[in-house]
Every structure is written in structure tokens, then in C-alpha cells.
Amino acid sequence: MVTIVSPAPCLRCKIVVNCTNPNTISLLAALENVMKLYSIRPVMNLSTPTNISMYFTLYGILGVHTGIVRDANPVRVVSSCNLEIYTFPFDVQNCTFTFRSYIHHVSDIRIILGRKVEDILKRSISVLSTKGEWELMDIKSSKLKLSTFNQGESNPYDELCFYIVLRRRPTLYVVNLLIPSCFLITVDLFSFLLPPQNVDRSSFKMTLILGYSVFLLIVNDLLPVTGSTIPLINVFFAICLALMVASLLETILITNLLVGSSNFHPVPGWVRVLVLRFMGTLVWLPQKSREDKIILNPVAGDLKVCPLVTVERQVQKGEPGEMWAEAGNSALAELRKLGNELQSIRLQVAQHVDGNQISQDWMQVGYIIDRLLFGVYCIFITFSFIVILSIWSNSYNQ
Template sequence: MTGVKTAGSIFICFSLLQGFVAALNCTSPTPGALFDALDKELFSKKRLRPVKSFSDSMNVNISIVVVGIVGVDEQAQSLTSFLWQVLEWNIAGLSWDEKECGTKRVSILREDIWVPDIRIGEFMDEDVSPQTPYVYLYNTGRVYDDKPLRVVSTCRLVIYTFPFDVQNCSLTFGSYLHVAEDIKIFPRFTAAQVLAESKQSIQTQGEWELVDVKADSANLDIPDGSYSEIKYYLILRRRPLLYVVNLLIPSCFLITVDLFSFLLPPQSVDRSSFKMTLILGYTVFLLIMNDLLPVTGSATPLINVFFSVSLALMVASLLETVFITNIQFSSSQYSAVPNWLSLLVLRYLAIVVCLPPKKKSNRVTVCLQPSREMDTGIIPSKDLQSVSSEKPQEKTPSDPALDELKTLSRDLTAIRLQVDKHFQGSNTSQEWLMIGIVVDRLLFGMYIVFISACFITIVCIWLWSNLENP
């Protein structure tokens, strides 16, 4: 009896060492015989994790292939992608002879065996992936589970450099329930191999381009234990051609037209109306193209700043035109130009804007018989009448030619005084007009410098962002 018990114990221990199930014995090399053996040894134990003992951990190899980038929702901060997920694991102790059972590989229902509960941590929508009910089972006990996934995952989108933005979205694969002592996850291929395979298999040629794939294995530590995880980082770059053609180039064209509108004469009213029409057209352009701009509350895209600066520059150029036009048309009503303003604008700023001041005329008006009327600048009309109607008190013989010359001299004196007064006002107007021209050219130069600085700054930020995230 003792020997029988010892033999039984040895048989039980040997069976445990053989693993979860024993090697299959097929009565014939037919599918029916193989499935009968699987039903007896494997399918009936599908509720148990297929390991030799509960203390053993199961190693699961995972690999993914990115088949398509369906879309990116900036407002919902989500990424929709289409993947092929491949899981591989071993059923401890399961094997059969290829010649005895007739095949080395057979497809079985996923519901008939134990399957690891691998899920994506960033999943945020209902799983509408295509259903694949079968897996491959090899004669070595290796299970090959290949299925497609339509993943709607969370992704922290940074659209500051839109449309030249690069996004880094992560997909974390791990067990939903089993800790690392039960299931350990390992990558089947390196990140470079996943990237190469994805670029060959990707089907979409839409707005987004897959630039790089990175992988990182880590354990998620919690108070009750740790979970084995693999995190894949999908580096996506937006194709900016659509936005450059439809948004940036038209905006630059309108800014250029507004810039060249400074070549119109400032005294023309058409310049103001042209700029107002240009601002109206730019506003309509922004309203039409508003649907192409991303909508998010996290940050303001740089392109929105670009459009705001462009509109602000157009409004500033219109206000400058209104100011210069007011000077051109209302300068006759202004008082004399202050000396400090004349010195600052006409002597210094005129040189800066390449408008050298005009030299004053050296012509001197000489009056042979100055009178009180000449000092005051105006001869009253009644005085002119009295002078012209004055008769000599002395009755002396007079020459008609001499009388005509005296009358002509008085008339020319009155005319000269009126002309001097007119030119005195004209000189003041000319100084104000010259100040307006100098200020107009100065603001035109500042407009060019500011536009160039803004455009160069924005382009440098875009380029720096692309170099930082190649």
C-alpha cells in the first residue's frame, strides 16, 4: 500500500510539473480528433489563467501597427486612430504532435480559451472596433491574437503653432485587472520596427502625418500592487498646405495691398475709402475662413494672433490716413507752427525719412514809401477810395501822365499788401502740409518695420517649434 501511495504522489507531482494541461493525444490526424482533445484538455479550463501555478506570471507580447489616423478633435482633445493589435502568449504545458494531429496551427473561438484583459488606458468612447471572433493556436501552446481596433483616445493637444503643430499622443496598453505578478507585458517589436511597419501599412493620406513612434515599458504603482504597462507615443505632424494656401497667403496679400496703399497721395480722399474697403474685405475673409481655425479653450493659436495683428495694423494705417488727411485739408485754419515742432519735424525727422527741408527764399520785398497801412498789412477800402478821390488843394498845373502814375502806385501798394497777407497764410499752410508729409512717411516706415518684425517673429516661432519636435 505504501508503494502504491508513493507512486500516486509521484504521478500527481509529475502532472503538475507538466503545466496547465497535458500534451494532447489525437486519435487520428483529423480536425475532429484535434478538437475533441482540445475540448477535453483546454476548453473546459478556460476560466483559469493558463499557468503552471498561481505564483507564476504570464508573459504577454504586444505589438501594434498604425493603419490610419482618422481625425483629431481639438475641442474634445481626442485622437481617433485605427490600429492592428497583436497579442501573443503561451498556454503552459499545451502541445501536440504535428504529424499525429495533422496540423501545427488551428483557429479557435476566442470565447473558448482564457484571453488576457489588455485595454488602452486613454480610451474615451464606446468601442466600435470590428469583431474578430477567432485566434490562432499553435502546437507549441502559443496563442496568436490579431484584431483591429478603432481607438478614440484622449490626447493633450497643443495647437499654439497651428498649422505647423506637432502632436504627441500616447496609447497605454495594460491589464485592466491583473497586477504585474499575474501578467507582464513586453513589446514584440522595437519602436523603430513599429514605425517602419506603420508607414508601409498606413492607408490614410489626410491632414495628419505619422512622424515617429516611441515606446516605453513601465509599471504603474498603486497601494495594492503594480500593473505592467507599455506606452506607445504617436508623434503626429499636421500637413499645413491647406491652411497656408487658404489662410496665410491671402492674409499676406491683403497686408501687402494695405502697405502699398501708402503710395496714394495723402490729400486724396480715395486713400481713406480704399483702406476702409480693405478692412471690410479682410473682416469678411476672416468670417468665411473661421471654420478652418481650430476651436479650443486651452491656448490661443499663433495664427489667431497673426490675424489680430494684421487687422490692428490695417486699422492703425486707416487712423494715420485720417490724421494726415485732416492736416492736409484743414491746415489753413491752424495757427502758426510752433518753433519746437518745426525744428523737430522739418529739420530732424525730415532727414530721417529722406525728405530734406526746403531752403527759404532769399527774396526781399523793398517798399520805397512805407506807410501806416503797410505796417498793419491791410489798407481799408474807404482809405483807398479817399486816396483815389483826393484832390490837390493847391491849384497847380498838373501833368495827366504823372497823375496816372500816382494812382497806379497807390493801387499796386494795396495789391502788394493783400498778396503779402495771402502768402503769410500760405507759408503757414505749407509748413503744416510739410509736417503732414514727413509724419506720413515716418509712419509708413514704422508700419513696414512693425509688419516685418511681426512676420519674422511668427515665422521664427513656427520654425523653432518644428525643430524642437522633428
């Protein structure tokens, strides 16, 4: 029994051979199952050299080889990149493909651009099969030479980067997200034209809020859930919902002021200054000045009143006697009673006028707040439309 260790390619580099029949044929038969025999010379005796005869015919000289190796086998590369979704659905993404060797340096392998970037872009657009949500806009390239230091020696290697610019097609999201939201906001805006004292505006606004909440739940699957920032469209939806809730609370406040303002305390001074004076002027609802109106009865002007002083003097002089004294006393008592009644009537009228003035002040506060929120609504919708149109236009100009 002999143990052989061979440098030739084999399945097990250490084998045991039976030497009962020591010849070349027996050796090859023993090594057939454990060694790749194509590496062994096809001779009967391994000590005999193998003679190889070679000849060729030269048909032409094509040129001198430049050392370029072409590997034309297609490779499918699946890559991912971070999305900047702040301007969703009008976002433009930039994905990077980097090709380099981690083993071989510039002295071994040099990576160069095989085609022009314009040709790569045209070819990619012509054969692009995924024409769905994304649109290929541009392809750019750059070549870098990075260096690593090993024992004080610089070992540079090539790096080739491709920058792929993609743009999202926003039509689907504009039709399914922005336009319905703008419709609901516009309806809520025009609900301010409903008179709160005659129409139940709060029920109408509550229905709008419920409809908008259902709308957000339905379109939640269309909104992006991954990204480094919060999309601007999410902020837009949140502000729209906040304005709807604020308008509902303001409607409840207005209704409360219109119904129960007669039982409220007078308007505080800071509310009178802040709301009635400054905000009222801002929304073109200035505070009306109080006017004391005295209505004169023309019939009462022709009546003649008998002076009581004369009666008292006549009674004191004793001209008509006791009858005049009794008449004077009864007249004075009736007049005093009438004066007290007139005084109470005057107090009631003054209290009623003051109550009406307090109610009018609180109602004026409610109207000013209502118009102020209406103005904020108009400004927000106008600003939102301007921002959306500018971002949309900028995405197409890139």
C-alpha cells in the same frame, strides 16, 4: 415540498422541488428550467461515482512554456489629446497612449514591449488609412514602474507609454489663409504711393478693409476653435486688420491737413520738436529752413526821388512864395497816405506768408506721419514673413 439551495450554477439559487416521485430522473426534470445541468454528473444515481478513462500519445516535445500569454485580438482604441495650436498651421502634436493594469501588480502581470518601436512605426505607416490633414512622424515608447503603498508595503505595477508624434499638413492653410491675406496687405502697402492731394485714397482703403473683413468671415471655419493657447496666425490677422484701420485713419488725417491746414493754428512746440525734428529725420524728411527772400525791381533802382527836406526848407524860407507852401503840404499828405497804404500792404503780405508757412508746417507733419506708417507697414510685413518661414522650416526639421 423541499427547498434546495445548491452551489451549482443556476438561474435561481433557491428553488422548491415537488417530492411526490423521489428519483433522479424526476429531480433532473424539475431542475431543468432553473439550473445549468452541464455542471451535474450524467448518472442515474447521484451516489454512484462516475468513472473517467484517459490516455494520450506523446508525439513530440516542443519546449517548456515560458508563461507568456498572447492576446492577438485587435482592439480599436479611440483616444483624444490636448492640441498645442500656437504655431498653427505648422504645429506638431504629441499624443500619448498609456497601458497599465489597475488591479494586478508586477507580481501578477508584467507589461513588456512586444515589438521594436521602429517596426511599429513602419507597420503603422504602411497600413495607415487616414492620409488627410495629419501625417504620422514618429512613435516612441517608455516603460515606467509605479508604486502604491498599502499598509506600509510597496506594490509596484508596470506602465507602458507610447508617444505618437503627428504633424499637420499646412499646404491647405497656406493657400487659403496666408497667401490671400498677404496679397491684401501688399495692396494696402502700395496704396501709400497714391498722392493724397490728387486721389481719394480713403475710399480705396475703405474698400480694402471691407474686403479683408469678408475674407476673415469666410475663412473663420478653417481656424481652430479649441486649444490651450491662441494661435499665432490669429494674432497676425488681427494686426493686419489693425494696420489697415490705422492707415485709413492716417489717410483721413492727411486729407484734413492738406485741405484745411491754412485755417489751423500754428504747429505746437512739442509737435514741432517730436514730429518735424526727430521723426522727420528718422524718415528722411527733415524740416526745411525758412528763407526770407527779397525780390528787387531793377527798374525801381533808376528812379530818383526828390528830397522833401529841401522842399520844406524852401517853403520855410519863402523863396517861391505861397505856391511852394501849398505844394509841400499836398505832397506831404500824399506821401503819408502812400506810406499808410504801403504799411497795410506789407501787413497783408506778411500775414499771407505766415499763413502759407503754417499750412506748410502742418502738411509736413502729415507727410512725416504718412511715411512713418509706411515704414511700420514694411517692417511688420518683413518680420511676419521671417517668422512664418522660420516656423514652417522648423516644423519640417523636427
